[in-house]
Amino acid sequence: MDFESIDKNRYERQMKLPFIEKDGQKVISKLRFLIFGAGALGCSCAEYLTRAGVQFLRLVDKDVVEWSNLQRQHLFSEEDAKNATPKAIAAKNRLEKINRHVQIEAKVLFVDASNIESLLDGVDAVIDATDRLQERFLLNDVAVKHKLPWIYTAIQRGTSVWLPLTSTDTGPCLRCAFPEKPENEALNGGIWGPAVSMSAGMQVSQMIRFFIDGQIKTKSSVLSRMDLWDNHLIQIPIEKDPHCPCCVHRNFEFLEPSK
Numbered sequence: 001m002d003f004e005s006i007d008k009n010r011y012e013r014q015m016k017l018p019f020i021e022k023d024g025q026k027v028i029s030k031l032r033f034l035i036f037g038a039g040a041l042g043c044s045c046a047e048y049l050t051r052a053g054v055q056f057l058r059l060v061d062k063d064v065v066e067w068s069n070l071q072r073q074h075l076f077s078e079e080d081a082k083n084a085t086p087k088a089i090a091a092k093n094r095l096e097k098i099n100r101h102v103q104i105e106a107k108v109l110f111v112d113a114s115n116i117e118s119l120l121d122g123v124d125a126v127i128d129a130t131d132r133l134q135e136r137f138l139l140n141d142v143a144v145k146h147k148l149p150w151i152y153t154a155i156q157r158g159t160s161v162w163l164p165l166t167s168t169d170t171g172p173c174l175r176c177a178f179p180e181k182p183e184n185e186a187l188n189g190g191i192w193g194p195a196v197s198m199s200a201g202m203q204v205s206q207m208i209r210f211f212i213d214g215q216i217k218t219k220s221s222v223l224s225r226m227d228l229w230d231n232h233l234i235q236i237p238i239e240k241d242p243h244c245p246c247c248v249h250r251n252f253e254f255l256e257p258s259k
């Protein structure tokens with residue numbers, strides 16, 4: 001929807017922020033995102049972006065809503081779990097009730113090397129809402145190849161983790177920080193719900209800031225780990241690896257069909 005014809009009352013308090021104002025809201029109203037995963041992070045990021053007034057979200061997830069999701073996946077109801085509704089569909093249904101002006105596209109799909117590039121059609125950036133590091137290696141390859149900004153964002157028990165990767169021409173990519181992908185990832189550990197909100201809030205804030213302020217030229221980025229239970233923040237600078245196979249040599253091995 002054109003910015004001049006939207007309901008300004010809805011965004012009044014957001015536009016009073018000196019770092020948003022009317023010009024920032026105009027930028028937000030044109031933003032289009034792929035959300036890679038509609039679990040805990042996907043739900044929270046999608047809700048923040050929908051309420052902020054972006055133009056379009058493409059939600060992609062292969063799973064259905066389960067009872068064990070309800071503790072931390074904000075868009076889902078007991079009804080969704082009872083009916084085993086696909087997460088992308090349940091999220092779209094809820095988001096359309098929150099803000100009818102945002103276009104929501106739901107895809108019930110397993111994302112892999114064969115289809116991830118087609119999912120980028122018409123989007124400005126990718127929201128990291130996966131729960132596997134190996135899927136993030138795929139996302140890293142495609143983001144570097146197509147120069148798409150993204151922010152590595154994770155929840156590890158009660159700890160929120162984030163690393164902006166918005167300038168990989170000059171700064172690091174995910175493989176500069178984690179050269180090897182893990183062979184066996186355990187996905188059945190505990191997750192503290194408020195850590196999801198912290199990660200999602202940081203990802204959405206930094207992503208929208210990237211588009212409002214323009215690309216930041218940097219040779220390093222900062223990996224942050226906030227333990228919400230112990231109230232403890234660690235920040236580690238991540239330098240660009242001059243031998244990185246992905247962002248330096250542009251060898252996108254996770255986009256090859258066998259990976």
Ligand SMILES: [Zn+2]
Pocket residue numbers: 172173174175176241244245246247248
């Ligand atoms: Zn790299």
